[in-house]
Amino acid sequence: xxxxxxxxxxxxxxxxxxxxxxxSEQIVHAGDVGDAKILDVLRAIAPLTAVRGNVDGDxxxxxxxxxxxxxxxxxxxxxxxxDRRNMEPPPGTDVVISGHTHEPRVEEVxxxxxxxxxxxxPRRFHLPxxxxxxxxxxxxxxxxxxxxxx
Numbered sequence: 001x002x003x004x005x006x007x008x009x010x011x012x013x014x015x016x017x018x019x020x021x022x023x024s025e026q027i028v029h030a031g032d033v034g035d036a037k038i039l040d041v042l043r044a045i046a047p048l049t050a051v052r053g054n055v056d057g058d059x060x061x062x063x064x065x066x067x068x069x070x071x072x073x074x075x076x077x078x079x080x081x082x083d084r085r086n087m088e089p090p091p092g093t094d095v096v097i098s099g100h101t102h103e104p105r106v107e108e109v110x111x112x113x114x115x116x117x118x119x120x121x122p123r124r125f126h127l128p129x130x131x132x133x134x135x136x137x138x139x140x141x142x143x144x145x146x147x148x149x150x
Contacts, residue, residue: 001025001071003134004046005143007080007099008119010034010055013041016148017120020131021045026071028134030099030117031080033059053080053099068093071136081116095134095141104130104145115143123149 004024011034031053052063081100104118118130
């Protein structure tokens with residue numbers, strides 16, 4: 001299963017991000033969406049799970065703080081990353097997806113895959129503009145960061 005993962009669009013959904021997400025069977029947005037229209041566009045590509053970020057304002061009432069989803073045998077916990085109360089994944093979690101820092105990261109900690117897709121929206125500081133692809137194959141999950149701009 002191919003899951004497209006993005007975060008921190010801040011109202012900007014780049015064509016390069018949409019191209020990278022095409023072919024996904026599921027999409028996860030880890031917060032700071034910035035514009036409800038982005039959710040509609042993503043839903044047109046694949047089923048969408050999205051959580052709210054710290055700057056989602058009017059969208060905050062439409063999006064949960066956290067989400068739990070399954071991809072085959074894999075349990076995926078999603079949060080934005082700005083609220084320390086949401087940092088600990090529930091027991092049995094295999095993958096944790098977060099955003100907020102704008103820094104792309106794929107790291108395994110104590111047998112749990114931690115994925116931050118980076119920021120797919122406006123470039124911030126010196127950080128790259130990226131999304132991620134999470135691949136679930138049987139009982140294994142792996143992820144890769146996809147740069148959008150050179």
